Amino acid sequence: QKEVEQNSGPLSVPEGAIASLNCTYSDRGSQSFFWYRQYSGKSPELIMFIYSNGDKEDGRFTAQLNKASQYVSLLIRDSQPSDSATYLCAVNQGGYQKVTFGIGTKLQVIP
Amino acid sequence: GAVVSQHPSWVICKSGTSVKIECRSLDFQATTMFWYRQFPKQSLMLMATSNEGSKATYEQGVEKDKFLINHASLTLSTLTVTSAHPEDSSFYICSARVPTGPSGANVLTFGAGSRLTVL
Numbered sequence: 001q002k003e004v005e006q007n008s009g010p011l012s013v014p015e016g017a018i019a020s021l022n023c024t025y026s027d028r029g030s031q032s033f034f035w036y037r038q039y040s041g042k043s044p045e046l047i048m049f050i051y052s053n054g055d056k057e058d059g060r061f062t063a064q065l066n067k068a069s070q071y072v073s074l075l076i077r078d079s080q081p082s083d084s085a086t087y088l089c090a091v092n093q094g095g096y097q098k099v100t101f102g103i104g105t106k107l108q109v110i111p
Numbered sequence: 112g113a114v115v116s117q118h119p120s121w122v123i124c125k126s127g128t129s130v131k132i133e134c135r136s137l138d139f140q141a142t143t144m145f146w147y148r149q150f151p152k153q154s155l156m157l158m159a160t161s162n163e164g165s166k167a168t169y170e171q172g173v174e175k176d177k178f179l180i181n182h183a184s185l186t187l188s189t190l191t192v193t194s195a196h197p198e199d200s201s202f203y204i205c206s207a208r209v210p211t212g213p214s215g216a217n218v219l220t221f222g223a224g225s226r227l228t229v230l
Contacts, residue, residue, distance in 0.1 A: 008152070032217065043117075043204045043221040044155070088155070092217045098145070098170075099217050101155040 003027060004091050006102035014110050019076040021105050023089030026070070032092040033065055035074045038104065039085045047087075048074070079109045112138050113209045117222025124195055125230055132190045132225045134205035140185035141207035145219065146178075149202045158203075161188040195229040202226050 005024045013019045025033075032051045036044035050056045050063040050072070062075040072091075076083055086104040114137040124130050134144055142163045147155040159180050160168040167180035177199075179191040192199055203226075206219040 004154075034218070041226075043224040045221070046218060049218055090219075097217065098157050098160065099219055100157070101147075103152075103154040 003100045004089055004102035006089050006105050008103050009106040010108050011105055012108045012110055013079050015079060015081060017079050019079045019083065019107055019109070021074040021076075021087050021089075021107065023072045023074075023102055024070055025072070025089075025091045027091065027093060028067075028070060030070075030091045030093050033063070033072045034090040034092070034099070035061075035063060035072075036088040036090060036101075037085045038088055044088055076107075079107075081109045081111050083107060084109045113207075113211065113220045114138055115141075115205060115207055115220050115222040117205050117225060119225055120223055121226040121228075123228045123230065126196050127194055129191055129193045130195055130227060132192075132203055132205070132227075134188045134190070134207075134222050136186045136207050139207075139210045141188070142185060143208060144182060144188040145206045146180060146188075146190050147204045147206065149204065149224075155204065158190075163188075192227065195227070197229045200227055200229045 003026050034049045035047045037047050038044045048063045050065045056063045060077045064073045086106045088104040089102040090099050092099045116135045144161040146158045148158050149155045158173045161180045161182040163182045169175045182188040204224040205222045209218040209220050
């Protein structure tokens with residue numbers, strides 16, 4: 001079983017719609033969860049991190065965490081073509097342990 | 112803040128040669144840096160954790176004699192791919208923990224990455 005699982009996509013949504021990206025993780029002891037965005041040929045950049053159950057909102061982005069279900073999601077409201085990228089879910093077991101990444105979901109926002 | 116500079120951004124070399132990639136933290140001190148490798152359409156895979164003033168910690172399956180890591184100062188870590196072969200062609204990315212991140216969470220900032228092509 002992979003430590004961090006994501007559907008590789010592509011996920012296609014029309015411009016202005018809500019994009020929903022999902023991620024599950026296997027280590028129940030994981031404490032910190034991250035969403036990174038990676039444009040083609042570039043390195044990842046942090047969008048959000050979350051470590052408490054529930055929702056965390058930042059502008060058009062909302063991260064959702066359900067530790068009981070070992071599930072993390074990212075919602076992007078009012079999707080824009082510039083949001084087209086690969087979104088990486090990452091998990092940290094806590095402290096300054098290594099961060100493990102999922103394969104990433106490729107999002108395509110259609111104008 | 113928390114900027115990591117990495118170079119070269121791309122390099123082409125002949126099989127059997129060695130390539131050095133540098134990673135610098137520009138506006139903070141990084142006692143620990145992480146080196147990742149990413150093959151096309153695959154996830155970032157942690158290769159090793161670089162610790163200032165001590166030996167790097169390598170992940171299982173990563174050859175420490177092939178991928179030499181040196182973290183000689185609080186702002187510089189280097190990865191040397193020795194005797195490179197075509198199968199080493201990949202995207203190598205360094206990262207460091209953001210010092211202003213929440214306590215106990217490894218919020219990472221990444222260098223721009225180095226694309227290595229071995230002919």
